[in-house]
Amino acid sequence: MKVSTRFSDAIHILAFINIYHGKIPLTSDNIAGSVELSxxxxxxxxxxxxxxxxxxxxSGASPDPRLAKPAEDISLLDIYLAVEKDKPLFEIDYDTNPQCIVGGNIQKTLEYYYQEAENAALAKLNHVSLADVIETILVKQKQKEAGIQK
Amino acid sequence: MKVSTRFSDAIHILAFINIYHGKIPLTSDNIAGSVELSxxxxxxxxxxxxxxxxxxxxSGASPDPRLAKPAEDISLLDIYLAVEKDKPLFEIDYDTNPQCIVGGNIQKTLEYYYQEAENAALAKLNHVSLADVIETILVKQKQKEAGIQK
DNA sequence: TATTATTGTAATTTATATTTTTACAAATAT
DNA sequence: ATATTTGTAAAAATATAAATTACAATAATA
Structure with missing residues (x-):
């Protein structure tokens, strides 16, 4: 399929709103211009x-979207769960032959091991806040302006 | 897109070959019958x-595929990297407006945080061997035969 | 109060990743 | 020799996500 960038785009939108709030009108069209999304x-x-x-x-004219809580209190995991819901990080093939020892037991087996790996990744996302992301973006911007290549 | 189950299917194939080696002819057609894949x-x-x-x-008639090393020495990470190569676990939207502070810096910012999360997940996969998976499958099969529901 | 800008959402279309199917030359056992 | 099977490519089918189109509802403002 087409690759989904929902999570990445959701972070982008929230960071954009936080950075540009009060500076430019935050219409969905203006935001779309930065994310390059419809x-x-x-x-x-x-x-x-x-x-x-x-x-x-x-709704309506002069919209004024803002974060519902401080950027420090929004983790990347909050955003991930909001937009990806319960989509698994590692997909399991559920269409296998249940008569076979492997085909009949592989799903529950992989669910267990995959869950461990997924939890480890999501725990990391839980330790990063939207504020961290915004600060990193602003630092990188200043480095760019100072002519520093990374 | 269609959801890819390459990783899951690759584990299935290796487990199947290990369990049924010497018991049934391991033709791609027989394996496909368990994975329910072409x-x-x-x-x-x-x-x-x-x-x-x-x-x-x-190649040719009477094929006889076998693991290249003991199942204890093959980790799920080895299999993951074999079939997924450098496909990222979290996709980044690279098509954003570079003129914007957010659009121009979000990729490098997310690459850093995403990498941390991905590494944590892959490290977990590295601690699980194909032998672990096969043992779990065989235990689940015995439980099923003993009429134990889980 | 009428006008304008914008949201919120649904339906349709388009784009693209993945799997399946079809095909066949090459390899190997019998 | 013959039959079986692999290995691989090309084309078709399928699934999922994003873009487009459309429009009623909402709210600012002239």
């Missing part, structure tokens, strides 16, 4: 983030 | 596993 996709993602309690938005 | 896909995956040094195969 404004409909931006609104869909924002709707999802709103339902997850990470974002507050308004 | 025999062409099975041969492709086996070809990939062979190139990665995990499997030994023969």
């Amino acid at each position: 404004s409909v996709m931006v609104r869909k993602l924002m709707s999802t983030l709103k339902k997850a309690g990470l974002l507050e938005t308004k | 025999s062409v896909m099975v041969r492709k995956l086996m070809s990939t596993l062979k190139k990665a040094g995990l499997l030994e195969t023969k």
Whole structure:
């Protein structure tokens, strides 16, 4: 399939809103111009983030979206779970021959080991806040402006 | 896109070969019957596993594929890297507006944090061997035969 | 109050990743 | 020799995500 960049784009949207709040009108069109996504996709993602309690938005003219809580209190895991729900990090093939010893037991076996790996990754995401991401973005921008290549 | 189950299927194939070696003819067609995958896909995956040094195969009639080393010495990470190569666990949207502070710096920022999370997951996979997986499958099969539901 | 800008959401279309199918030359056992 | 099977490529089918189109609902403002 097409590769999904929902998670990456959701972080982008929240960082953009936090950085540009009060500086430019935060319409879905302006945000879409930075993410280079259709404004409909931006609104869909924002709707999802709103339902997850990470974002507050308004309908109609002069919208003014803002983070529902401080960027320090939003972890990358919060954002990941908001947009990916229970999508597994490692996919399991559930369409196997149940008559076979392997085909009949591989799913539950892999579920266990995959879960361990997934938990380790999500725990790391839980230790990174949106504020960390924004700070890193701003540092990289200053480095760029100072002519420092990395 | 269609969801890829390459990793899951590759583990299945290796476990199947290990368990049924010497018991039934290990043709790609027989293996495909357990994985419920086309025999062409099975041969492709086996070809990939062979190139990665995990499997030994023969062409022609009476093929006799076998693990290239003991199942204890093959980790799930070895298999993952063989079939997924450098495919990232978390996708980054590289198509953003480079003129924007966020769009111009988000990729390198996320690469860093995503890498930490990915490494944590892959480290867990590195601690699980194909032998562990096979043992778990055989235990689950015995439980099933004993009428124990889990 | 009428007008304008924008959101929120659904339906359709398009793009693209993955698997399946088809095909066949090459390899090997019998 | 013949039959079986691999290894691999090309084309078709399938699945999922994003883009596009459309429009009613909402809210600012002239």
